[in-house]
Amino acid sequence: MTAIPARSWRQLRLAPPLLPLLPALVWLPVLLMLPAVFHGGGWDLIGQFARAAFSPSLDPQVLGSALSGLGVTVGIALLGWALSLALGLLGGVLSSRTVWRTATGSALPAAWMRRLLAVPRAVHELLWGLLLLQLLGLQPVVAVLAITIPYAALVARVVSDLLDALPTKGLEALRLAGAPAGPALLTALGPALQPGVLSYGGYRLECSLRSATLLGVFGLGGLGTDLRLTLQSLQFHELWSGLWLLLLVMLALEALLRGLRRRWAMPARFGLTHRSVGRGGREVALGLLLLLPVLVVVAMALGVNPLQLGQLQPLPPWSADWPAVAALPWPSLIGSTLGLTLLAAALAVGSAPLLLLMMAPWPWGRVLMQAIWALGRLWPPPLTALLLLFVLQPGVLTAALALAFHNLGILGRLLLEAEESASVLAEEALGAAGTGPRLALLYGRFSVLARSYLAYGAYRADVILRETVVVGLVGAAGLGSLLLEALSSFAIDQLIALVAVYVVLTLVGEDLSDRLRRRLLAA
Amino acid sequence: MTPLNFRRRPRAGFRLALLAGLALALAPAALPPQLQRAAPLLAGAQARQKQLRISAIPDQNPEKLNRLYGLVASELSRQLKVPVKYVPVTNYTAAVSAFRTGDLDLVWFGGLTGVQARLQKPGARVIAQRDIDASFHSVFIANTSARLKPLRNVKGLAELKGKRFTFGSESSTSGRLMPQHYLNQAGVKLRDFAGGAPGFSGSHDATIALVQSGAYQAGAVNEQVWKSNLRSGKADRRRVAVIWRTPGYPDYHWIAQPNLDQRFGKGFTSKLQKAFVGLRRSNPQQARILELFGAQKFIPAPVSQYAAIEKVGRQIGKIR
Amino acid sequence: MTSSPDRPPLELRAIQVPGRMAPRLMEVSLQLRPGERVALVGPSGAGKSTLLAVANGLLSPEAGEVLWNGVAPARSRRRRRRQQALIGTLWQDLRLIEELTVQQNLNAARLARWGWPRALLNLVLPLDTAANAAVLERVDLSALLLGQPVTALSGGQRQRLALARLLRQDPLLLLADEPLAHLDPRLARELLGLLLEQARGRRALLLSLHRPDLLDGFDRVVALRQGRVVLDASPSELTGSQLAALYRSEA
Incomplete structure (x- = not known):
């Protein structure tokens, strides 16, 4: 018999199935802290809010206003998405190392493009919206552009990553055979790029709908505006009319995109395997062709006028008081923003697998959980935050819960998608040997999902960092609160400084999460 | 045990989803007239020249604001013989910004937002205030x-x-x-x-x-x-x-763009002021407006009274 | 659950499983006595996999009774799990958990009996090293492999590990659906030897296979054709023509 290795602390290593659950440990301190911030003063209101879900207002005027608000939101989402996709593709090609190397022999311009595109990406669409509002006035273009600018930069980054990850053998062969750079790139890389771009593009449309709703919450038009006003005036029945409509649209959109993704054989969003191009090329082209007139009609209906872009207004008169700006309590502001980000990210990333595990034996529990996740995706975080304030004191924890609820909805759905596409065999084998459903799920399927889920979680963490700005209204929540206050005081110098800090933080955060993700996926 | 591995049907519900999606995509296109009403904020510059766009800081429930300013719009339109449109805004800051960018012509501001608006739009005219606004609490x-x-x-x-x-x-x-x-x-x-x-x-x-x-x-x-x-x-x-x-302080007032006379004809601004100051309890329509404003009448507002508000605004950091 | 020594680990009574064209199992009855080793033969589509799926509880028959240790499948989830814990299946595709170590995979066989604390601890620390080393030894694997990830093992090592996991589960009933299908002759013979060796004491073995040359070590051979039991004999009684008839195509 061979020597048996002795147990020691050195051997303490977390196996993959535990990794997605690790962030959920943050619930322990949160549950300890919760009683301290809980005041329960507004339980009545929460009860009224919940009951109103079953009796939304069916008043034709309310429904009419919600429907047309929804139309505006969907229109803004659609336009912003389409524009960002077009610009993003262009930007992606322009920031691809492969493309520059093929065209000019040097990849240096690609690196510069990437750095340039990092800045618009680092500013949340809400900030873009509020900044553009100052420059363009209350025009429909504002909301569309607010979505387009950061999204285009995001799409560009993803497209260039996809491009540079493609094998270049075919391209080299074509070049050696004397094909010019342009056609060679198109022939060699175009078709291979399609599934990734389609899948990601579809996902961006979902994001765009959420962003358009959020912009509405801050007064940039559409249903979000109604949602906020009805919530603030505690008209819960009217609020739910809008929420249910939005939920229907969101679920329809998700179902449509899921259907298309399957039909065109696109890879799952964070799947590790990329399947080859489906047979849907012609259908995709047809779909895009159909989309164009729809976009034009929507733009006309919304009154989006590209000419308005030429009518830039000057910023409001302002005087810079930089010493005063420098004297702001930066370390504590940044600290609480980072704390908020980490807390919200850990709560969101950890809760999704934890809930999935808890619900494993109960099919109805799973349905309920999915419904709650859908609501989480649907509700813009500031609305959740306002609702939480009925029973919790303002502060970082309350803001983190609001952000976490929203992101839990998004992460949860991704986790479910991944769970469905992961092999069920090991789990089934465990079940057949008498293992309970929860442990079978943990051992059998979480093992497979763990790394890719966490890698996505790392990406989500930097989205959350950008999003901290939207829960600023919960107060005491770092840079976001100060930013909203600065906006209402027209303190341009503070605004510039705050946005700059946000950009720097986001870029650093993005870099860190990239490294983490690469490590997770490489292991 | 291959027979036991059930695979999901991939196409289930696809057609339904496609239909839903199409309906979704076309929804905004199908409702253009309502859209324009729903997105009053987003109403473009097309009617900028002919229309007087009035607004107010959203300090109360939206349905009350709609009722009140709908009445104001129709009364002003009747007296001034120009189309008047109420454009709701969703927050105070947006009202100030939209005034500065020229998207709103006449706005019911609070003391602070009024000062902010006039600082950002030099030449803007203070039109009127309620009898209760000179010493508001x-x-x-x-x-x-x-x-x-x-x-x-x-x-x-x-x-x-x-x-x-x-x-x-x-x-x-x-x-x-x-x-x-x-x-x-x-x-x-x-x-x-x-x-x-x-x-x-x-x-x-x-x-x-x-x-x-x-x-x-x-x-x-x-x-x-x-x-x-x-x-x-x-x-x-x-x-x-x-x-x-609290002790009294000056608060709400109507502020108008500096260029109304150029756009709507000479003397328009003073006609506007007369229209407000002339609102009477004896006229049923005007009485309803005054009732909703919680006032007996409107009076001209001296600009100087807001210096105190500006001072407090600067102390607290809301004016810079 | 008490189980008296003379109860059959598995008893199927008039099992009926419908299929799309023809029934997958028709009136199949089968009893395994403690310690008995039974080979299940028959052409593809005869119903061997279905029968094994019924035997390990993955598939509930439309009609007929399944008895494990003389007891029908329990309604209560907890008791049902305790019954399942006594049924060990060797899967053709092994179904090892690739992301875990050998040790963790072996311990996974104990999850039905362990509570959450140990189940979670197993994902952090090496647990029950001695017991695991012992089962590895029984399938001729080195205990040094315990800390290795499953992905580091060779094909043959993986087969043995799957078997070791079964031993670690310590079931009363061993089921295997064509475990030898994709193995080279030498490995197949070795693995079969190990499997037959494990069915001792009260532990019974039911194994489906295609190859008549490997039937010698079994106590009984049961043949299925078109969802029915057509033959139930000891290997020594089995004649070549009987086997040939079994696999003849239905032209």
Whole structure:
């Protein structure tokens, strides 16, 4: 018999199935802290809010206003998405190392493009919206552009990553055979790029709908505006009319995109395997062709006028008081923003697998959980935050819960998608040997999902960092609160400084999460 | 055991989803007329020349604002013989910005937002204020369960330390600026409230509802809105009560763009002022407007009175 | 659950499983006595996999009774799990958990009996090293492999590990659906030897296979054709023509 290795602390290593659950440990301190911030003063209101879900207002005027608000939101989402996709593709090609190397022999311009595109990406669409509002006035273009600018930069980054990850053998062969750079790139890389771009593009449309709703919450038009006003005036029945409509649209959109993704054989969003191009090329082209007139009609209906872009207004008169700006309590502001980000990210990333595990034996529990996740995706975080304030004191924890609820909805759905596409065999084998459903799920399927889920979680963490700005209204929540206050005081110098800090933080955060993700996926 | 591995049917519901998606994509296109109404903010520049666009800071429930300013729009249109359109905005800051960018012609501002607007749009004209606005008051209200007794003087506000407290909008004069000014006088800082920060309910109606529900223990509201909530029975005296009334200060007023005379003809601005000042209780239509404004009449507003507001605004950092 | 020594680990009574065209199992009855080793033969589509799926509880028959240790499948989830814990299946595709170590995979066989604390601890620390080393030894694997990830093992090592996991589960009933299908002859013979060796004491073995040359070590051979039991004999009684008839195509 061979020597048996002795147990020691050195051997303490977390196996993959535990990794997605690790962030959920943050619930322990949160549950300890919760009683301290809980005041329960507004339980009545929460009860009224919940009951109103079953009796939304069916008043034709309310429904009419919600429907047309929804139309505006969907229109803004659609336009912003389409524009960002077009610009993003262009930007992606322009920031691809492969493309520059093929065209000019040097990849240096690609690196510069990437750095340039990092800045618009680092500013949340809400900030873009509020900044553009100052420059363009209350025009429909504002909301569309607010979505387009950061999204285009995001799409560009993803497209260039996809491009540079493609094998270049075919391209080299074509070049050696004397094909010019342009056609060679198109022939060699175009078709291979399609599934990734389609899948990601579809996902961006979902994001765009959420962003358009959020912009509405801050007064940039559409249903979000109604949602906020009805919530603030505690008209819960009217609020739910809008929420249910939005939920229907969101679920329809998700179902449509899921259907298309399957039909065109696109890879799952964070799947590790990329399947080859489906047979849907012609259908995709047809779909895009159909989309164009729809976009034009929507733009006309919304009154989006590209000419308005030429009518830039000057910023409001302002005087810079930089010493005063420098004297702001930066370390504590940044600290609480980072704390908020980490807390919200850990709560969101950890809760999704934890809930999935808890619900494993109960099919109805799973349905309920999915419904709650859908609501989480649907509700813009500031609305959740306002609702939480009925029973919790303002502060970082309350803001983190609001952000976490929203992101839990998004992460949860991704986790479910991944769970469905992961092999069920090991789990089934465990079940057949008498293992309970929860442990079978943990051992059998979480093992497979763990790394890719966490890698996505790392990406989500930097989205959350950008999003901290939207829960600023919960107060005491770092840079976001100060930013909203600065906006209402027209303190341009503070605004510039705050946005700059946000950009720097986001870029650093993005870099860190990239490294983490690469490590997770490489292991 | 291959027969046991059930694969999901990939195409299930695909057609349904496609239909839903198409309907979704076409929905905005199908409703253009309503859209324009729903997105009044987003109404473009097409009608800029001919139309007088009026607006107001959203300090009360939206449906009340719609009713009131709908009436104002039709009354002004009748008197001035120009199309008038009410354009709702969703927050105070947006109202100021839209005024600066020229998207709104005539806006019912609060004291603070009015000063902000005039600083950003030099030449803007103060048109009129209500009889109650020259000496306007805020009231501090408290949920009865908070056991706060009526205060004798401003120093008594120190009682609010450690309580859950909400203002109205960040830029509200009566719901934030002046209350915060008096809180400062009593030595209460914003971080002294429970949770380390006050809430911002967004509007006066919301503040009353939130304090009444117990979500906040105390809050500061516009006295006129408070009174109208008491009259309509929305505020329940058993659950929420006034604990202190501030001294008077100038507040709400109408402000117009400097270029109205060029756009609508010579003397338009003064006609506008006359239209407001001329509103009478004897005319039923005008009486309803005055009733909703909670005023007996409108009076011309001297610009000089807002210097005090500007000073407080600068102290608190809302004007820079 | 008490199980008296003379109860059959598995008893099927008139099992009926419908299929799309023809029934997958028709009136199949089968009893395994404690310690008995039974080979299940028959052409593809005869119903061997279905029968094994019924035997391990993955598939509930439309009609007929399944008895494990003389007891029908329990309604209560907890008791049902305790019954399942006594049924060990060797899967054709092994179904090892690739992301875990050998040790963790072996311990996974104990999850039905372990509570959450140990189940979670197993994902952090090496647990029950001695017991695991012992089962590895029984399938001729080195205990040094315990800390290795499953992905580091060779094909043959993986087969043995799957078997070791079964031993670690310590079931009363061993089921295997064509475990030898994709193995080279030498490995197949070795693995079969190990499997037959494990069915001792009260532990019974039911194994489906295609190859008549490997039937010698079994106590009984049961043949299925078109969802029915057509033959139930000891290997020594089995003649070549019987086997040939079994696999003849239905032209």
